[in-house]
Amino acid sequence: MTSLDDARAEDRTLPEDATLLIVDDDEPLRSRLGRAMEKRGFQPILAAGVADAADVLKQISPAFAVVDLRLEDGDGLQVVNQIHDKREDCRVVMLTGYGNIATAVAAVKAGAIDYLSKPADADDVEKALLAKPGARPAPPENPMSADRVRWEHIQRVYELCDHNVSETARRLGMHRRTLQRILAKRAPR
Numbered sequence: 001m002t003s004l005d006d007a008r009a010e011d012r013t014l015p016e017d018a019t020l021l022i023v024d025d026d027e028p029l030r031s032r033l034g035r036a037m038e039k040r041g042f043q044p045i046l047a048a049g050v051a052d053a054a055d056v057l058k059q060i061s062p063a064f065a066v067v068d069l070r071l072e073d074g075d076g077l078q079v080v081n082q083i084h085d086k087r088e089d090c091r092v093v094m095l096t097g098y099g100n101i102a103t104a105v106a107a108v109k110a111g112a113i114d115y116l117s118k119p120a121d122a123d124d125v126e127k128a129l130l131a132k133p134g135a136r137p138a139p140p141e142n143p144m145s146a147d148r149v150r151w152e153h154i155q156r157v158y159e160l161c162d163h164n165v166s167e168t169a170r171r172l173g174m175h176r177r178t179l180q181r182i183l184a185k186r187a188p189r
Helices: 003-011 027-039 050-059 076-086 101-110 122-130 146-160 165-172 176-184
Strands: 019-023 043-047 064-068 091-096 114-117
Touching: 019 027, 019 050, 019 076, 027 043, 027 122, 043 050, 050 076, 064 076, 064 122, 076 091, 076 101, 091 101, 091 122, 101 114, 101 146, 114 122, 146 165, 146 176, 165 176
Parallel strands: 019 043, 019 064, 064 091, 091 114
Antiparallel strands: none
16 A cells, blocks of 8 residues: 555544435435445435434434435525534535535535535545545546536526526626526536
């Protein structure tokens, strides 16, 4: 083992309390992530939404949590607040399929230590959960493409304009129909 491998192994040392609350309304993703994190030594507890997470939090105070930002029955930021009311030192990572700067800032303000766009693999989640406080993350293996950055910017302005297509198009200096076509498409990779 090289010294770099030793450092990585040391960074991945789990504390005694490795309880991990995973809150996501996507059942296949939730169970797959739960199994993957269990293989890495965590003790996952799965919840399907805000209400489910509230029930779990009545019984346990997890040391770690992975929370989807948009849930069918509410907002993942509510769950982050509930977690920190129960246990202030819980290390929370936000996941979302709708990644943009505004929601990342909101997640960090709510107390999340990191913010990952879906699809995030279990290695990324583990690195984020076990990162030392104040440590800078390694550069991404697959950074966003220029098309994705453009799409993210449009999504951010769209959200800031309260999902008003005409106002967003005016602020971005583009035709409303062009914006509608962009918004109808899936996010580029």
